[in-house]
Amino acid sequence: MDKSIPVEKNDCIEAVCEDLTHDGSGVVKIDGYPIFVPGVLPGEKASIKIIKVNKGYGFGKLVDILERSPFRVDVSPEEAHKYGGCQLQHISYEGQLNSKENLVRQAMARIGKLENAAIHPVLGMENPWNYRNKAQVPVGQKDGKLIAGFYKPRSHEIIDTDESLIHLPEVNEAIKVVKEICSKLEIQPFNEEKHTGILRHIMARYGKESGELMIILVTRISDLPHKSHLVEKILAALPNVRSIIQNINTKKTNVILGEKTKVLWGSDVIYDNIGDVKFAISPLSFYQVNPVSTKVLYDKALEYAGLTGKETVIDAYCGIGTISLFMAKKAKKVYGVEIVPDAVKDAKRNASLNGITNAKFEAGLAETVIPKWYEEGIVADVFVVDPPRKGCDSTLLETIIEMKPKKVVYVSCNPATLARDLRILEDGGYQTKQIQPVDMFPHTTHVECVAEIVLK
Numbered sequence: 001m002d003k004s005i006p007v008e009k010n011d012c013i014e015a016v017c018e019d020l021t022h023d024g025s026g027v028v029k030i031d032g033y034p035i036f037v038p039g040v041l042p043g044e045k046a047s048i049k050i051i052k053v054n055k056g057y058g059f060g061k062l063v064d065i066l067e068r069s070p071f072r073v074d075v076s077p078e079e080a081h082k083y084g085g086c087q088l089q090h091i092s093y094e095g096q097l098n099s100k101e102n103l104v105r106q107a108m109a110r111i112g113k114l115e116n117a118a119i120h121p122v123l124g125m126e127n128p129w130n131y132r133n134k135a136q137v138p139v140g141q142k143d144g145k146l147i148a149g150f151y152k153p154r155s156h157e158i159i160d161t162d163e164s165l166i167h168l169p170e171v172n173e174a175i176k177v178v179k180e181i182c183s184k185l186e187i188q189p190f191n192e193e194k195h196t197g198i199l200r201h202i203m204a205r206y207g208k209e210s211g212e213l214m215i216i217l218v219t220r221i222s223d224l225p226h227k228s229h230l231v232e233k234i235l236a237a238l239p240n241v242r243s244i245i246q247n248i249n250t251k252k253t254n255v256i257l258g259e260k261t262k263v264l265w266g267s268d269v270i271y272d273n274i275g276d277v278k279f280a281i282s283p284l285s286f287y288q289v290n291p292v293s294t295k296v297l298y299d300k301a302l303e304y305a306g307l308t309g310k311e312t313v314i315d316a317y318c319g320i321g322t323i324s325l326f327m328a329k330k331a332k333k334v335y336g337v338e339i340v341p342d343a344v345k346d347a348k349r350n351a352s353l354n355g356i357t358n359a360k361f362e363a364g365l366a367e368t369v370i371p372k373w374y375e376e377g378i379v380a381d382v383f384v385v386d387p388p389r390k391g392c393d394s395t396l397l398e399t400i401i402e403m404k405p406k407k408v409v410y411v412s413c414n415p416a417t418l419a420r421d422l423r424i425l426e427d428g429g430y431q432t433k434q435i436q437p438v439d440m441f442p443h444t445t446h447v448e449c450v451a452e453i454v455l456k
């Protein structure tokens with residue numbers, strides 16, 4: 001037995017939860033040794049069974065709650081299915097917002113070592129249910145029947161569900177209808193283990209403002225039986241459909257979408273609006289999933305940018321040009337860069353759709369395209385970044401530090417990498433003025449932030 005570890009496997013302990021991890025697990029400590037316990041909330045006293053001990057930390061299973069948090073809400077198994085495995089479903093919305101703020105504060109203190117940045121309370125949603133404009137449900141088989149829903153947490157077992165509390169009603173309806181049609185037409189569900197079958201995922205994307213619906217069927221092979229029947233039945237059941245797409249993903253991978261798409265019916269894009277900007281969205285392009293909070297986030301980004309009409313803006317990681325076009329109306333010139341070629345095509349199309357002529361887009365890696373622009377003499381006054389979870393590439397941060405834009409607006413979906421990158425920018429002569437967390441993903445552990453950073 002290792003003397004430095006105060007518990008052993010199968011021990012039953014009583015302890016008070018001190019904290020939540022970034023994935024929503026409770027943390028209790030015994031003589032400073034942290035034990036992660038899913039399901040227990042900060043402030044709660046619980047009895048816990050130790051199920052695993054590692055050198056620096058262990059894992060426990062919640063047996064009983066002895067003192068209950070005022071933020072706890074009871075969720076029945078049926079309701080839990082409707083939450084699709086959301087990690088924070090057992091916490092009231094107020095409690096969720098507190099815990100997200102805490103997460104951001106901790107990341108900024110521990111990783112970012114930021115001293116002077118104001119961190120604001122999370123801007124939450126008025127109605128934090130039925131917000132997602134996109135669903136992507138895995139398809140499988142159980143007892144000879146096609147099933148689709150969500151993966152049981154930490155497993156590849158699919159739980160069959162027809163309604164999600166976080167999807168928009170139109171999205172729920174679309175998934176349910178397409179699932180029934182595929183089942184009736186006996187389209188073979190995917191078998192992940194054997195890598196057989198056809199239908200891997202059903203996706204629906206809905207423009208909340210436009211009312212336009214896109215259905216995407218992700219298949220393992222390009223052959224999709226009963227294609228014309230499938231299209232006919234979908235159109236009959238879902239009058240809002242503007243586009244039916246087949247995406248082919250032949251690989252043994254967790255990544256949902258493959259590279260190849262075919263239009264089975266209708267348009268190759270759907271349209272949607274954010275504020276007064278109209279966007280074309282193609283199947284492989286990134287588009288924010290919470291239209292209500294996105295508007296709040298982009299308005300904040302615009303406010304932090306402080307544009308007067310004279311500025312040159314660079315928007316790295318620009319996607320379909322959402323933030324770029326929001327800013328273009330208030331800036332002299334905007335340059336956007338994005339790795340996914342289809343998204344860049346969308347961005348260009350979106351500029352002309354909105355009569356915007358002062359935005360230029362290029363496909364490529366932000367960390368190679370922007371240094372090239374800089375050599376060509378393009379210098380930003382305001383630099384916007386909105387990277388994926390892993391944060392900004394270090395070359396890109398070096399380019400920013402060399403270019404010295406007066407202001408950096410950092411939009412981030414991961415407080416840990418945001419904090420890391422802010423430290424690099426601070427060491428390079430910048431100061432983080434304020435950080436505004438926005439709740440784009442109620443009931444999940446995710447939190448989005450926008451930060452205003454100024455040149456010292």
Ligand code: SAH
Binds near residue numbers: 288320321339
């Ligand atoms: N600003 C957009 C997109 C943000 S998501 C919006 O709000 O809608 C991040 C985007 O960065 C994705 O579109 C992704 O394809 C792109 N991306 C990821 N790595 C990149 C890189 N190294 N260089 C450029 N773009 C990248």
